[in-house]
Amino acid sequence: MIDVVVVGGGLAGAASAYFLAEEGVGVTLLERGDLNTKASGSNAGSIHAQIPHAPFVENGEDWARGFAPTIPIMMEGIALWRAMEAELGVDLGVATPGGLLVAETPAQMRAVVRKAEIERAHGLPVEILSREDLRRLAPYVSPAMEGGAFCPIEGKANPLAATPAFAAAAERLGARIRRFVEVRAITAERVGFTLETNAGPIRARRIVNAAGAEAAALAAMAGVALPLEAHPIQVTVTEPVAPLVKHLLYFAGEKLTLKQTPLGALLVGGGWPARRDATGRLSASPESLAANLALATRVVPGVADARVVRTWPALVNGTADWRPILGEPPGVPGFYMAIFPWMGFTAGPVAARLVADMILGRESAIDVAAFAPGAKAA
Ligand SMILES: Cc1cc2nc3c(=O)[nH]c(=O)nc-3n(C[C@H](O)[C@H](O)[C@H](O)COP(=O)(O)OP(=O)(O)OC[C@H]3O[C@@H](n4cnc5c(N)ncnc54)[C@H](O)[C@@H]3O)c2cc1C
Structure with missing residues (x-):
């Protein structure tokens, strides 16, 4: 046995x-x-630690408090990623330049601050950024953005x-x-x-x-x-471009993750829905692709110069x-x-x-x- x-x-x-x-x-x-x-x-290879913003906006602070005990697992998980690269002796592409949640309006900014308070209470380092702080830290982000929050331990790895x-x-x-x-x-x-x-x-x-x-x-x-649920979602990759996106970027207005791989490709995701037909076959949704790219360009205008190579769907395991x-x-x-x-x-x-x-x-x-x-x- x-x-x-x-x-x-x-x-x-x-x-x-x-x-x-x-x-x-x-x-x-x-x-x-x-x-x-x-x-x-x-997947999109994001290494997260913060409470995801979209469900926070959708479900509110009680939901966030129920989710927050997960934060120590995420933090321990990030430490483990770093250790595993050495232990396995393989380049896993682990980089933790920090995660940047960007807000466009004062109302979004207030939600960012409320979420950060819950995160800090569970031990997560999060710094609130004014418009000037954001310009200094991430000059590649649109000047239309109001401010944000920075979590220095987040980043990416190679799926x-x-x-x-x-x-x-x-x-x-x-x-x-x-x-x-x-x-x-x-x-x-x-x-x-x-x-x-x-x-x-x-x-x-x-x-x-x-x-x-x-x-x-x-x-x-x-x-x-x-x-447990299974949701079809999609990720998009562009051709390699010159260094542009330094952080793991999120947007407080809608679902977006944006990052750049070591070879220069931009990965655009955030959980936009893909299609699933009656037989269960998955395919990319052009509507989601368009919306996802429009958001990425709104937050980082330089993304407009990058050409898309591929969008692919996959099922993510979800719990409510x-x-x-x-x-x-x-x-x-x-x-x-x-x-x-x-x-x-x-x-x-x-x-x-x-x-x-x-x-x-x-x-x-x-x-x-x-x-x-x-x-x-x-
Ligand atoms: C498009 C997309 C983007 C994502 N982006 C991110 C991200 O940026 N950051 C992040 O942290 N997470 C992300 N996720 C979520 C993350 O990828 C998943 O939560 C994680 O990979 C789940 O891993 P797993 O090993 O549990 O499942 P899987 O990788 O799905 O592996 C499960 C395996 O079990 C096998 N299996 C199932 N049933 C049986 C059976 N009966 N017998 C034998 N084998 C079986 C399947 O064939 C499959 O290979 C994303 C997910 C998707 C789909």
Whole structure:
């Protein structure tokens, strides 16, 4: 019997396999397709720490207070990204020049200040910027902008590099990575579980659910209901341009993330919807593309000179309250959820390590009992 079977070959799964194999646990990762082909390899590569502004505006301060206990996880996650680059010996493209939330109107500015107060109360460094501060820090931003907030620990990493690096390191430590193996049913046995797959039954003492946007379907196989959704969203990349966008940029008016890769390409995202047809096939939405680019150009006029190369869609794993789901559900011991919604690129490695800590009985850097499946937000 395998000690731990990890289901899902995205960042959460590959990092889970790594952190378990590192401690000598017998681990097999099962992935239906190839590694890193879903959200973990298709995202915008933003490394976030702040409370996302759009849901803050939409849902208000009570929502933000419920979400805010996630901030220490994000902060720990950023420290882990930096450490992993050295530990895995791979260039993961980690850079933390800071995140800049830009406001265009006094009303937006007031919302930025209110959000920063909640963030600071949870230990996040955030500096409020006047119009002059903003000009000094980011002269590339439109002079029409009123001010903003700066979080110095945010930044970016390379989604194409991270999952393969964790998977290769896990394999070197003895983990088995099985591509093109799909889990179709799960039965809880007297000891452990049987996973029915297209490659035959597999017995495991414990399971890690790292199935991303399909984690609810996997959990349902073991009779566990999870409040998870899958949303089609898209990202756009331009041709390389001269250095323009120094920070991870957000806009307080509408959904936008904007950053520049080390090779000069601009990545434009923020969670604009993509299309999904009746068969489930995803495609980019031209309306979202136009709106997303118009926003990017409004905030950083220099973006207008960059030519778009590609827009691609992918499913993001979401929860309505944006909180992660980490650990064992009541009634199914040994079935661990490693689910970080919306910002699971930032938090994939740390979520994996927190779940590995639970499996290993190791003390964690952060108490995540409040994020157990079925736990209620405080
Ligand atoms: C367009 C887009 C932009 C984003 N931008 C950012 C960003 O800038 N910053 C950020 O922090 N986050 C971002 N995210 C979110 C982030 O990418 C995801 O939260 C994260 O990658 C989820 O990782 P995961 O490993 O849990 O899931 P995934 O990467 O989706 O991997 C899950 C894997 O499980 C496999 N699987 C599912 N069911 C089964 C089964 N039954 N049997 C076998 N295998 C199975 C799937 O094939 C898949 O490969 C973005 C997401 C999208 C879609």
